[in-house]
Amino acid sequence: MIPASFEYKKATSVQEAISMLGSEDKILAGGHSLIPAMKLRLNMPTGLVDISKIESLKEIRDNEKSISIGAGVSHATIANNPEISKHMPMISEAASMIGDIQVRNVGTIGGSIAHADPSADWPGVLLASDATVVIANAEGSREVDIDQFFTGFFETALQDNEIITHVRIPKTAANANSCYVKFVQPASRFAIVGCAAAVEKVNGSVKSIRVAFNGVGDNAYRATGIENALKDQKLSAENIGSAASHATDGIDVMDDHFASENYRSHLASVFAKRALSRL
Amino acid sequence: MSNQITIKVNGKSYTREVEGRTLLASFLREDLSLTGTHIGCDTSGCGACTVLLDGKAVKSCTILAVQADGATVKTIEGMAENGNLHPLQASFKEKHGLQCGFCTPGMIMVASDFLASNPKPNEQEIRESLEGNFCRCTGYHNIVLAIKDAADTMSA
Ligand SMILES: Cc1cc2nc3c(=O)[nH]c(=O)nc-3n(C[C@H](O)[C@H](O)[C@H](O)COP(=O)(O)OP(=O)(O)OC[C@H]3O[C@@H](n4cnc5c(N)ncnc54)[C@H](O)[C@@H]3O)c2cc1C
Ligand code: FES
Ligand code: FES
Numbered sequence: 001m002i003p004a005s006f007e008y009k010k011a012t013s014v015q016e017a018i019s020m021l022g023s024e025d026k027i028l029a030g031g032h033s034l035i036p037a038m039k040l041r042l043n044m045p046t047g048l049v050d051i052s053k054i055e056s057l058k059e060i061r062d063n064e065k066s067i068s069i070g071a072g073v074s075h076a077t078i079a080n081n082p083e084i085s086k087h088m089p090m091i092s093e094a095a096s097m098i099g100d101i102q103v104r105n106v107g108t109i110g111g112s113i114a115h116a117d118p119s120a121d122w123p124g125v126l127l128a129s130d131a132t133v134v135i136a137n138a139e140g141s142r143e144v145d146i147d148q149f150f151t152g153f154f155e156t157a158l159q160d161n162e163i164i165t166h167v168r169i170p171k172t173a174a175n176a177n178s179c180y181v182k183f184v185q186p187a188s189r190f191a192i193v194g195c196a197a198a199v200e201k202v203n204g205s206v207k208s209i210r211v212a213f214n215g216v217g218d219n220a221y222r223a224t225g226i227e228n229a230l231k232d233q234k235l236s237a238e239n240i241g242s243a244a245s246h247a248t249d250g251i252d253v254m255d256d257h258f259a260s261e262n263y264r265s266h267l268a269s270v271f272a273k274r275a276l277s278r279l
Numbered sequence: 280m281s282n283q284i285t286i287k288v289n290g291k292s293y294t295r296e297v298e299g300r301t302l303l304a305s306f307l308r309e310d311l312s313l314t315g316t317h318i319g320c321d322t323s324g325c326g327a328c329t330v331l332l333d334g335k336a337v338k339s340c341t342i343l344a345v346q347a348d349g350a351t352v353k354t355i356e357g358m359a360e361n362g363n364l365h366p367l368q369a370s371f372k373e374k375h376g377l378q379c380g381f382c383t384p385g386m387i388m389v390a391s392d393f394l395a396s397n398p399k400p401n402e403q404e405i406r407e408s409l410e411g412n413f414c415r416c417t418g419y420h421n422i423v424l425a426i427k428d429a430a431d432t433m434s435a
Pocket of ligand 3: 376377382383413417
């Protein structure tokens with residue numbers, strides 16, 4: 001299968017990439033979502049602006065209070081970063097569970113969240129981590145809180161002619177006590193249900209908590225029902241069990257050939273329990 | 280819409296004109312006649328097309344040839360040296376890690392990346408390393424044995 005013809009344009013800087021982007025063009029990062037779609041002719045851009053050679057997008061920066069991960073950093077590089085694993089273990093866990101060795105070597109975190117596949121791992125994990133998405137455009141740059149970033153089925157707050165440059169994840173006590181669990185679709189390893197949780201405890205009680213799912217609804221979401229049920233409570237098996245029953249509150253749960261709506265809802269509460277019991 | 284690219288494949292440098300849409304797998308097979316790299320699913324699922332791009336295993340059916348401009352590629356044809364099979368090739372032969380052989384180049388290329396980062400893996404880790412590679416014949420058992428055997432030889 002061969003994609004429809006297009007013009008290939010290699011960018012060496014973010015500003016150059018923005019200036020190269022024509023109205024029917026697309027950005028090419030790892031290509032591991034875009035190229036399969038182009039082979040199926042679901043996507044037929046007239047040009048591809050390749051940002052995969054832009055060095056500044058491949059940096060992981062350890063700031064005092066946060067870690068910035070460049071949009072062009074591969075899943076494999078994230079999985080192997082010791083600082084990330086120390087300060088935000090769910091980020092490392094998610095990275096190491098994406099696809100397979102080959103996909104992790106090429107696919108990028110920026111490409112994944114721009115694509116916003118409801119079954120991808122990064123959307124839920126970044127929601128749970130309270131991340132900020134930093135975006136460059138012709139005017140300069142802007143920041144979008146992760147809670148405002150995913151707007152619908154394969155939809156985000158990104159405008160045309162904008163490029164994600166990095167995501168910034170705070171080094172919070174909750175992120176230091178976090179994990180990601182998923183029920184995989186065995187062929188692709190995408191999430192049928194993925195649950196990310198980050199909990200800060202003080203004297204054994206939950207001080208702050210963020211729990212998010214991907215694979216379950218039309219896009220990744222925060223399970224505020226679970227969060228509210230556990231705030232100021234102990235993470236006892238009983239409390240976790242009753243909180244987990246709120247996993248899909250208010251969510252239009254997906255129903256497809258991998259899992260029915262009922263089964264997926266059940267899995268969501270099971271995986272919430274599994275994640276929270278580890279924290 | 281042609282682009283000139285220079286890629287070093289198995290130690291030899293090639294400069295060619297390619298269309299933007301030419302996939303690395305087709306470039307290797309059709310432009311360079313290196314047909315050891317197989318195309319199985321052509322949809323990034325089966326791993327038969329795996330090659331090393333700058334030392335890292337990638338699915339060449341999902342990489343544009345232009346993206347490999349300036350890079351170093353290793354395919355199954357580059358594994359044997361001076362007429363001696365690479366330890367992975369020797370172990371696949373010895374342990375019957377193949378039947379029809381269609382998946383074998385991809386299995387060997389991903390295993391070579393995997394063993395570079397994990398030289399002494401256990402069986403579970405080997406099985407996980409093959410997540411992106413399908414074999415329709417062997418049931419994987421002898422592939423896992425072959426990779427273990429090669430790991431033992433290579434780290435001896
Ligand atoms: C076999 C297989 C298995 C997979 N399994 C999983 C899995 O288990 N979990 C999972 O989460 N994912 C999985 N993926 C998806 C993989 O992680 C992709 O790599 C990722 O979703 C997209 O990243 P990319 O760098 O390849 O982006 P590309 O394919 O290059 O781009 C994707 C989209 O994002 C846009 N884009 C890219 N970068 C930017 C940027 N910086 N700013 C703005 N827009 C941008 C592109 O224009 C395009 O529309 C799998 C993919 C394959 C092929
Ligand atoms: S042919 Fe490339 S993954 Fe199957
Ligand atoms: S040996 Fe036939 S597909 Fe693996």
